[in-house]
Amino acid sequence: MQNLDELYNLVKERQNNPKKGSYTDYLFSEGLDKILKKVGEESTEVIVAAKNPGKKRGDGELVYESADLLYHLCVLWAQQGVTFDQIKEELAKREGLMSQFKDRPEIKDL
Numbered sequence: 001m002q003n004l005d006e007l008y009n010l011v012k013e014r015q016n017n018p019k020k021g022s023y024t025d026y027l028f029s030e031g032l033d034k035i036l037k038k039v040g041e042e043s044t045e046v047i048v049a050a051k052n053p054g055k056k057r058g059d060g061e062l063v064y065e066s067a068d069l070l071y072h073l074c075v076l077w078a079q080q081g082v083t084f085d086q087i088k089e090e091l092a093k094r095e096g097l098m099s100q101f102k103d104r105p106e107i108k109d110l
């Protein structure tokens with residue numbers, strides 16, 4: 001089983017120590033626009049997979065495309081110098097704060 005920490009660290013390893021034939025290297029060498037294009041593509045593929053599970057994977061389509069999206073997000077974070085710890089810290093800050101609609105500020109107060 002590979003968790004997101006391990007995947008992010010793998011991507012960072014590729015960024016710091018390029019490996020011939022690596023798809024991750026290909027993305028880093030293509031640069032930000034390519035990485036953003038892939039994040040956009042994979043985001044769309046997640047949406048489509050949820051609406052229309054593919055014939056070849058059925059319900060597994062959403063799992064497959066979600067994994068693609070998370071991988072490409074890890075590449076984007078690394079390329080932008082964002083650490084996965086920063087993402088986790090932000091999520092921790094929100095714990096219990098944003099889940100209750102009644103706690104949300106009134107639109108007029110925003």
Ligand SMILES: N=c1c2ncn([C@@H]3O[C@H](COP(=O)(O)OP(=O)(O)OP(=O)(O)O)[C@@H](O)[C@H]3O)c2ncn1[C@@H]1O[C@H](COP(=O)(O)O)[C@@H](O)[C@H]1O
Pocket residue numbers: 007010011014019021022023024025067068071
């Ligand atoms: N989790 C992933 C992962 N998910 C998706 N992908 C790649 O993302 C691409 C998505 O497929 P697409 O058809 O959308 O993209 P593509 O057609 O291959 O590329 P383009 O034509 O769009 O440029 C595929 O090439 C997949 O191989 C991944 N590539 C790598 N990883 C992980 O990263 C590690 C390092 O990979 P390398 O850097 O290639 O050694 C691997 O061991 C995995 O753990």
